[in-house]
Amino acid sequence: MRKLGLFIVSVFLLATAAQAQTDTAAKLPAADTNVVRTGPSRTIDKIAAIVGSSIILQSDIELQYAQYLVSGQQPPPDFKAVLLQNQLTQKLLAQQAVIDSVQVKDEDVDSEVERRMRSFIQRAGGQERLEQFLGRSVIQYKDEIRPDIKESLVAQRMRAKITEKVNTTPQDVKRFFDLMPKDSLPTFNKEVEVGEIVFNPKMTKEEKQFYKDKSEELRQRVKKGEDFGALARLYSQDPGSAPDGGDLGFNDRNGFVKEFSAVAFKLKAGEISPVFESDFGFHFLQVIERRGEQVHTRHILVVPVTTPAALERAKVTADSLYKVMKADKTADFSTYAAVFSDDKDSKYNGGMMLNAENVQTRTTYIPTDKLDPQIALVIDTMKVGATSTPKLFTDPQTGKKNYKILYLKSVTDAHKANLEQDFAKLKEMAMDDKLNRTVSQWFDKRRKETFIKIDAEYQAYPALQKWVASPASAQVKP
Structure with missing residues (x-):
């Protein structure tokens, strides 16, 4: 956020x-x-x-x-x-x-x-x-x-x-490429297109209750007069806002996840929300000020710790789906990803991962040196068109674990730039130049x-x- x-x-x-x-x-x-x-x-x-x-x-x-x-x-x-x-x-x-x-x-x-x-x-x-x-x-x-x-x-x-x-036409791109000195054409690294079906561990209501209760306990302490900012600095698990007393500043509805926006824009200045859940965990928030279509809020976040049982259930689900896909001779990876994947970014993109360093162009071609090393290690042993068995992955930033089925759609070896393979990249370069x-x-x-x-x-x-x-x-x- x-x-x-x-x-x-x-x-x-x-x-x-x-x-x-x-x-x-x-x-x-x-x-x-x-x-x-x-x-x-x-x-x-x-x-x-x-x-x-x-x-x-x-x-x-x-x-x-x-x-x-x-x-x-x-x-x-x-x-x-x-x-x-x-x-x-x-x-x-x-x-x-x-x-x-x-x-x-x-x-x-x-x-x-x-x-x-x-x-x-x-x-x-x-x-x-x-x-x-x-x-x-x-x-x-x-x-x-x-x-x-x-x-x-x-x-x-x-x-x-x-x-x-300013815009670029195919003729502009060709002209831009033709004017590039042929002895100094850029070299593009090896790239891959990788699909994923993600299985996040899903905790039961009973497993999550402890964390919901902990969030409610903190909320009651605020309601009884303890300083919101001090409690946020001590207990909130949002690393971005906790050092600032949970302060999120002014944001419009697009500045928050939908669950947060739904609560924040119902409250008046000074009001404290009930505990609610989002993909991040359990929150409660306070509206500090309303200004037009923006709201100034602060919050405290409690993040549930995934239980071994929840992780095992994710593995069982991943293994079961993999067996179904292997038995389905007409299996279409994008269809399975759209139905079963828990990753909101890739599931609506045919399961294909996007180049995180070039999100605006929504390119699925990812340089291998920019891949998560865990994923690179798996696909290095795969052939184009192959699907991996479910593997356990750990997010390097959050430490959260999940299972993934990977699909290697294509491999493009390192090469000098050419119009046939690199038109999208050259178009971006031509646009930047213009x-x-x-x-x-x-x-x-x-x-x-x-x-x-x-x-x-x-x-x-x-x-x-x-x-x-x-x-x-x-x-x-x-």
Whole structure:
């Protein structure tokens, strides 16, 4: 139910281009046009760039840089220039969005703020640690990042508008492929198409009662006055929300599983739900605030532990179905998967697994190095068209166990790209190329028409050369 977001910092916007340049010049001492001061000698910030009606402060770049380090990643040497370039592109898009009346709803901004804050808290290891790192409260930080998140969402919508009419035809794909140097055609790894029929252990009502009772006990403790957030941090088994006191932020109906939505949207602000069950386990929730078609909730989740008896029943069911399939000479794997599989993603796709790294294209071709090693080990011994005996699998993320019958539909060996085998991949590459060229052409035009000034510290970076060399920026000395 959770999605992870990227760290974002606030920016400071000025009303119009003319007013922005006038106000900025008025604040800057003659000795240094890029330093903002509060007194004779105290420097509090520096302007990294001016683009149209907006300024980008050095503190914006430094905070993003620090947050990237906290995430555990090692930035490249020119990473601050990359961060500044991202800010410049966002500003241009947002300014054009004002002209084109491209807007986002306040509830969409609120939802994104909450989503990202949950990610920040999870990455930092808790709200207290995040507040220590930021040097301010979460509430303060939400207020600070809201303008930038709104601008980011507006920029995304503006970019979508710029590219909304871009499409690719078969002729475009062929032209794109023909123009690729033949000595540097991409090599695609070995790929397979794998079907699955999944048998999840199903616990009886009696087996699940203990966990339902445990959830009800926690609910009664909340009803009697104990702190919901404290109990969620101690007992909730939702790893995404437990560190934040069970807070799920604002979501619409599509942001939850159906059982959760059905309960959440019936309650008024402040109300606590009865215990209910979903595929995740037993929950109870509290509505914190209603806002239009969105609701701000928090919950406590209790996850039942699968019993050996339930796992054995899943095995018996899998073995029985396998025998039926082997006896059925006209057996169609997709039909059996649609009827018997417990996996909601693959059962309605003919039982075929989707490439998890390319879900949008819904491709069933999966590179073997991206397969679950447990599955790769099984299919490595299978022939195309074969069906495996039921095997026990363990989810590497959740530790949950189930049985699966696997079907190897096809194997494509590693090869150089060609139109016959790789049309779908090449179409995606051609589309990306066309989108990038469309956006690049738009930016080239806008840079020529927009006042841009880059601080001397950044002007030597290759990533910013197009911005530094724009006619509008060239007329201003660093």
